[in-house]
Amino acid sequence: MNESMTARVVPLAVACALVAAFPFVGGKFYVDLMVTTMILAIFALSLELLVGRTGLVSFGHAAFFGIAAYATALLSPQAEAASMLWLLPAVVAITALAALGIGALSLRTRGIYFIMVTLAFAQMAYFVFHDMKFAGGSDGRYLYVKPVLAAGSYTLLDLDRPLTFYYVTLGALILVYALLASIGRSRLGHALTGIKANEQRMRAAGFSTYPYKLAAFVLAGALAAIAGFLYAVKDGFVNPEILAWHQSGTVLLMLILGGLGTLRGAVVGAFLFVLLKEFFQSEALFGAFAKHWQLPLGLAIIACVALMPNGVTGLPAQLRRTRMPVPHAG
Amino acid sequence: MPDDILLKASEISRRFGGLVAVDRVSVTLTRGEVHSVIGTNGAGKSTLVNVLAGEIAASGGRVHLQDRDITRWPQPKRARAGVGRTYQRTTIFPRATVFENCRLSAQAHHQHPFNWWHAAAGCAKSSALAHHAIEQAGLAGQAHRIAGTLSHGQKRQLEIAMCLSTTPQVLLLDEPLAGMGPEETERMLALLATLKPGHGILLIEHDMDAVFRIADRITVMVNGAVIATGTPDEIRNNPEVQIAYLGEIERPAEAALT
Numbered sequence: 390m391n392e393s394m395t396a397r398v399v400p401l402a403v404a405c406a407l408v409a410a411f412p413f414v415g416g417k418f419y420v421d422l423m424v425t426t427m428i429l430a431i432f433a434l435s436l437e438l439l440v441g442r443t444g445l446v447s448f449g450h451a452a453f454f455g456i457a458a459y460a461t462a463l464l465s466p467q468a469e470a471a472s473m474l475w476l477l478p479a480v481v482a483i484t485a486l487a488a489l490g491i492g493a494l495s496l497r498t499r500g501i502y503f504i505m506v507t508l509a510f511a512q513m514a515y516f517v518f519h520d521m522k523f524a525g526g527s528d529g530r531y532l533y534v535k536p537v538l539a540a541g542s543y544t545l546l547d548l549d550r551p552l553t554f555y556y557v558t559l560g561a562l563i564l565v566y567a568l569l570a571s572i573g574r575s576r577l578g579h580a581l582t583g584i585k586a587n588e589q590r591m592r593a594a595g596f597s598t599y600p601y602k603l604a605a606f607v608l609a610g611a612l613a614a615i616a617g618f619l620y621a622v623k624d625g626f627v628n629p630e631i632l633a634w635h636q637s638g639t640v641l642l643m644l645i646l647g648g649l650g651t652l653r654g655a656v657v658g659a660f661l662f663v664l665l666k667e668f669f670q671s672e673a674l675f676g677a678f679a680k681h682w683q684l685p686l687g688l689a690i691i692a693c694v695a696l697m698p699n700g701v702t703g704l705p706a707q708l709r710r711t712r713m714p715v716p717h718a719g
Numbered sequence: 720m721p722d723d724i725l726l727k728a729s730e731i732s733r734r735f736g737g738l739v740a741v742d743r744v745s746v747t748l749t750r751g752e753v754h755s756v757i758g759t760n761g762a763g764k765s766t767l768v769n770v771l772a773g774e775i776a777a778s779g780g781r782v783h784l785q786d787r788d789i790t791r792w793p794q795p796k797r798a799r800a801g802v803g804r805t806y807q808r809t810t811i812f813p814r815a816t817v818f819e820n821c822r823l824s825a826q827a828h829h830q831h832p833f834n835w836w837h838a839a840a841g842c843a844k845s846s847a848l849a850h851h852a853i854e855q856a857g858l859a860g861q862a863h864r865i866a867g868t869l870s871h872g873q874k875r876q877l878e879i880a881m882c883l884s885t886t887p888q889v890l891l892l893d894e895p896l897a898g899m900g901p902e903e904t905e906r907m908l909a910l911l912a913t914l915k916p917g918h919g920i921l922l923i924e925h926d927m928d929a930v931f932r933i934a935d936r937i938t939v940m941v942n943g944a945v946i947a948t949g950t951p952d953e954i955r956n957n958p959e960v961q962i963a964y965l966g967e968i969e970r971p972a973e974a975a976l977t
Contacts, residue, residue: 571835571836572835574838574840575834575835575836575838575839576837578835579826579839580823580826580827587810589810590811592774592793593774593794593798593804593882594798594824594826594885595796595798595799595827595828595885596795597795598795
């Protein structure tokens with residue numbers, strides 16, 4: 390392992406170890422919050438593949454999170470635990486199929502139109518779940534028995550146990566991160582980076598860019614499905630709000646806060662967003678003003694974006710540049 | 720069609736609304752020749768290259784690559800079949816190294832492009848092609864430099880190296896000499912001379928001095944239409960060309976004579 394690999398892997402390993410040890414020191418509330426944050430980090434990572442890597446700003450990514458959460462709730466039997474062995478693949482497949490359909494149509498547009506079309510599709514999905522009786526309408530739907538992973542009569546993983554669920558979520562986060570890191574180094578990943586930088590040039594080199602973008606869109610949808618699955622299992626409840634446009638906006642904000650273009654930016658962004666939100670919602674700190682948490686949160690985000698244009702993960706490089714200006718190389 | 724004709728465009732037209740940017744233009748490109756297209760700004764030269772490369776569709780006419788009719792082929796398919804192009808404005812990936820720029824360009828041709836488990840750096844075929852193209856383009860010493868830090872002339876060379884990485888037969892070069900100093904121009908002309916034997920080169924260029932030195936054939940376009948095609952000598956002595964076009968660049972053309 391060379392020096393730069395070590396520099397990248399060691400902080401990640403330390404972070405994983407700290408998160409893995411957290412349930413032994415943190416209270417129930419904070420462990421619960423950590424699970425939510427990890428689920429949001431998976432969601433943000435899935436969008437990072439589209440926005441940061443491929444340059445496709447989707448404003449409808451919550452649709453896939455929500456479709457997966459609803460699929461989990463609707464496919465789970467009412468009275469017995471579903472097996473993760475079929476439930477998770479089924480949820481991912483359904484969501485990927487939805488992403489294939491939505492992506493195939495939206496990717497015919499570019500730039501601002503792409504943003505608007507993805508938003509429109511997400512709103513359509515929102516109203517489907519909002520207005521359809523089978524999904525519980527605006528009341529949402531409960532998932533009564535959480536899925537398990539069993540071999541024969543022996544239960545390997547019971548997601549109803551908080552500690553098991555915590556480590557399953559952490560494992561999923563690590564796997565999604567590793568998968569995206571691997572894609573980043575792969576031929577597909579390099580092609581997507583090229584499409585982000587200059588799609589026209591890629592076409593001139595012989596890349597039919599549409600299928601590549603569609604592949605990224607479907608992959609991003611499928612990874613968001615993992616987050617949606619975990620979300621539905623965690624709360625045991627889904628409602629149409631998880632598909633609403635502000636959820637798509639929130640996950641975009643996480644990427645921007647953390648820094649676009651890196652995987653750790655997506656994870657850091659998700660953690661930072663949840664921390665800021667919890668901070669401003671704290672009645673212990675803000676008293677009665679805490680119920681107006683959205684105002685200071687918005688201001689804090691504006692301040693972050695203004696002061697750190699490359700996000701939190703871009704801060705060290707930004708500080709180096711201000712301290713030691715490098716003459717522009719022509 | 721004889722084997723040595725690589726690209727044949729017949730009666731190509733391209734209209735933008737009421738404007739006829741390219742008006743029934745026919746050009747052929749033979750292996751081992753530099754065919755230069757000249758004309759004033761707005762004569763339709765870049766539009767012609769865009770139509771030949773498949774970047775924009777022709778409103779009329781046909782394009783053949785050897786014996787295949789590629790008129791309806793999209794640009795990526797043409798590129799994979801051997802039609803390479805460079806752009807008037809440099810379009811390199813500035814944050815990647817010279818080598819990575821070329822390896823990425825080579826990648827479209829050689830493997831399952833959706834491969835997302837093998838590292839791109841591990842593709843021996845693309846790497847070999849990239850190294851070869853870098854050497855051909857005279858950038859051997861610069862392979863690991865960040866492309867954005869190259870000089871203007873080197874960036875133009877990289878633009879050609881990226882094109883060569885795709886193993887093209889036809890090179891459509893849109894003003895490769897734009898903005899270059901005399902020394903860089905000489906280097907680029909020497910590079911084009913080395914590429915000539917294996918390729919058919921369509922060269923769009925404003926530097927008449929260079930065009931008359933390197934071109935085997937010259938096509939002159941005015942207002943979207945071809946007014947003359949011939950050897951440099953024929954073009955120089957064509958009265959219609961002199962009236963329509965060479966008038967304003969008579970001196971460099973004469974200088975090229977001596």
